[in-house]
Amino acid sequence: MALVSETDPWWKSAVVYQIYPRSFADSDGDGVGDLRGAIGKLDYLKGLGVDVVWLSPVYRSPMDDNGYDIADYRDVDPLFGTLDDLDELIAGLHARGMKLVMDLVVNHTSDEHAWFQESRDPSSVKRDWYFWRPAREGFEPGAQGAEPTNWASFFGGPAWTYDEASGEYFLHLFSPKQPDLNWENPEVRAAVYDMMRWWVDRGVDGFRMDVINLISKPIPLTDGAVAPGQPLSYDVSQVANGPRMIEFLEEMNREVGIGERRLFTVGEMIAVDVDRAREYTSQHHDRLGMVFTFEHVTLDQEPGGMKWDLKPLSLPDLKRTMARWQKGLGTEGWNSLYFENHDQPRVVSRYGDDSPEHRVASAKTLATVLHLHRGTPYVYEGQELGMINAGFTTAGDYRDIESRNFYTIATGQGVPAERALAALAAKSRDNARTPMPWTPEGGFTTGTPWLPYNAAAPEINVEAELADEDSVYHHYRRLIALRHELEVVREGRFELLLPDDERIWAFTRTLRDEQLMVIANMTSQVAGVPMGSIPSLERAELVLTSLPAAADDVQTLEPWESRVYRIR
Secondary structure (H helix, E strand, O other): OOOOOOOOOHHHHOOEEEEOHHHHOOOOOOOOOOHHHHHOOHHHHHHHOOOEEEEOOOEEOOOOOOOOOOOEEEEEOOOOOOHHHHHHHHHHHHHOOOEEEEEEOOOEOOOOOHHHHHHOOOOOOOHHHEOEEOOOOOOOOOOOOOOOOOEEOOOOOEOEEEEOOOOEEEEOOOOOOOOEEOOOOHHHHHHHHHHHHHHHHOOOOEEEEOOHHHOOOOOOOOOOOOOOOOOOEOOHHHOOOOOOHHHHHHHHHHHHOOOOOOOEEEEEOOOOOHHHHHHHHOOOOOOOOEEEOOHHHOOOEOOOOOOOOEOOOOHHHHHHHHHHHHHHHOOOOOEEEOOOOOOOOOHHHHOOOOOOOOHHHHHHHHHHHHHOOOOEEEEEOOHHHOOOOOOOOOHHHOOOHHHHHHHHHHHHOOOOHHHHHHHHHHHOHHHHOOOOOOEOOEOOOOOOOOOOOOOOOOOOOHHHHHHOOOOHHHHHHHHHHHHHHOHHHHHOEEEEEOOOOOOEEEEEEEEOOEEEEEEEEOOOOOEEOOHHHOOOOOOEEEEEEOOOOOOOOOOEEOOOOEEEEEEO
16 A cells, blocks of 8 residues: 655545444444444444544434534443443554544534533623623513524524523524534633543544534624525624634644644535635645535535525536635645535435436446545445435434424425425435445344434345445445555546536546546436547556446446546
């Protein structure tokens, strides 16, 4: 395996696998995945070839938002196991040459966290650890419209909740059970950094930072713009990328020793453009290793609308968006490459073709185009199987707080139930949260799973994929090996070809005298390739294909066929 040098970020050659612990593997039959279940699957991850495991939250939590509402940053919730179990997971990963990245959720805590409970007392020294504000002038506290600002929460409804015990409102950009921390208070920041150091000393290799660019708020907090027809302000610019973001990130790096310890960091960032992402990930500064951005996963929603406002995907838009980030971050910043995670639906159903005829081919080809871009690829549990959307048909099927809130609000505003259900079927976070299918029977638990298995589990499961050399799983394994083997995959210059073609996705990666040519048919029909618009392949070596036996002629590609050529 070709490795990056000690002076380069090691994650350039890495592939990350995300475990959503609630849905990965259940060891005790209670229907919920846990740490011991994950420990039992480490050899599976090693066989896939991944380098890093990103573990979604396992901290002690009341589970209002499935663990993203943390009540104790230094303990494991009994639902998932114990600290000893987590230590064993870390040791097991390290013994197999893999690393562990923990989810860091520090824009907000749970309302059951001791910090918040103490802050409810107006005389508490922790009162300023959160955003407490009186009712709007001229309004009775608790009355409609009395909220300190007109901000909406990301989960729907006002972003302020009145607390009768203390006589003021607290800010929560997400659920009312997720009050926002006040990062303007240096004591808050010191407590967060101390907690991070505690985890690093325990063996954690880095952090995925949840909605990290919301930690710096624009002070003072003021009303935002309200879109026509909306009762509240969904103006993300009011709350994202605040004036002290860079200061806070650089302070975090210094206080935690992120650079010296060569820790992996990725920041989930709402409303970040290319220029700002380059600023955050610049290798000339100690801020973030990379960021998760959202532009490419909002292309199937109406401009200016919410994620539920669906529209067909334009392939040229997707290609150009991805290319702009490749060019924009260039050699100074670094890309994170993802189509799926615990907040996104399954990409085969979203950007591919999840029919039995084309599911496998489209899953392979979507993986190929993603992994051959420049950046660090992320594989979400089940993505390596080509898993599809859940196929739920009633509102009662969903467990996700965001999905349930949307359905209630939308239908309450007169949106037909069938339209709201169609939006959930396409975009709900529960599409990605169905239990990992280990066998045709399920294999996730001996009990009743917390969320039903995907209906496709009897056909799409680990046991079947491992046994089939032409499966989606083995294609992912080959893609990961290619990144480890070839420097051009990690460092090569990116060039998009055929940007306006509505069927073909083609690009090159070039490093010194070596070039990779990636060409993919992104449709469910046979597609011709404009040969005069791509490099000559006369002396090219075919190094990867989505079909068991690719034809010699590249002028025509089968439905969802993709090929990677090496030109020297």
